[in-house]
Amino acid sequence: MKLKLVPIQEEEKEILRNLLEKYLYEFSQYDGGTVNALGLYGYSYLDNYWTEENRWAFFLKADGKLAGFAMVNDYPESGEKTDFCMSEFFVMYPYRKHGLGKEAAFALFDRFPGTWQLKYHPKNIPSVHFWNRVVAEYTHGEFRSVPGNSQFPYGDGSPGQVLYFTARKG
Known part of the structure; x- marks a missing residue:
């Protein structure tokens, strides 16, 4: 499979909104998220990706x-200053286990060189394994893992696991 990261244009926002619903539905098994009165999860920061600087969204x-999709910003959630944060990252089921996620993550890290923060939910075991493996490979083991960051918990109260590392232009 040939991967391409495509910046999402504002007129494509509804496509991203639709994909976010699938992502949030899947994620609800870990954080207990529920739908609103319209049967949607909603994503509070979606519009900000076109109204604020330093937010980037890619198909x-x-x-x-x-x-x-992948969403990157420079708003660290852990209280520690970093240059970039992986806000959301989603690979649909038919495209998993083909190396696409790793390739996309590497491409994003190369595109945004600097210090990174990557937070993931500890109950999302596939994500735990994926991100630990990908970041370890990308950095050749040069990263820091901070388990159980209770300063910025998920909706279910679970403390986020945070990886800190430096991306160098590839």
């Missing part, structure tokens, strides 16, 4: 087809 495309 992940595999062989020209939508395969997921």
Whole structure:
């Protein structure tokens, strides 16, 4: 599969909103998220990706087809100053286990060199394994893992696990 990171234009926001609903539904098994009166999870910061600086959203495309998305910003959640934060990252099921997620993550890290923070939910075991493996490989083991950051918990009260590392332009 050939991966392409495609910056999302404002007129494509509804496509991202639709994918976010799938992502948030899947994530609800870990954080206990529920839908609103309209049957939607909603994403409070979606519009901010086109109204504020330092927020970037990308479609992940595999062989020209939508395969997921990634959202990056410079708003660290852990209280420690970093240059970039992986806000959201989603690869749809048919595209998992093909190396697409790793390739997309590496491409994003290369695109945004600097210090990174990456927070993940400890109950999301596939994510725990994915991010630990990908960041370890990308940095050749040069990263710091901070388990149980209770300063910025998830909706279910679980403390986020945080990885800190430096991305160098590839």
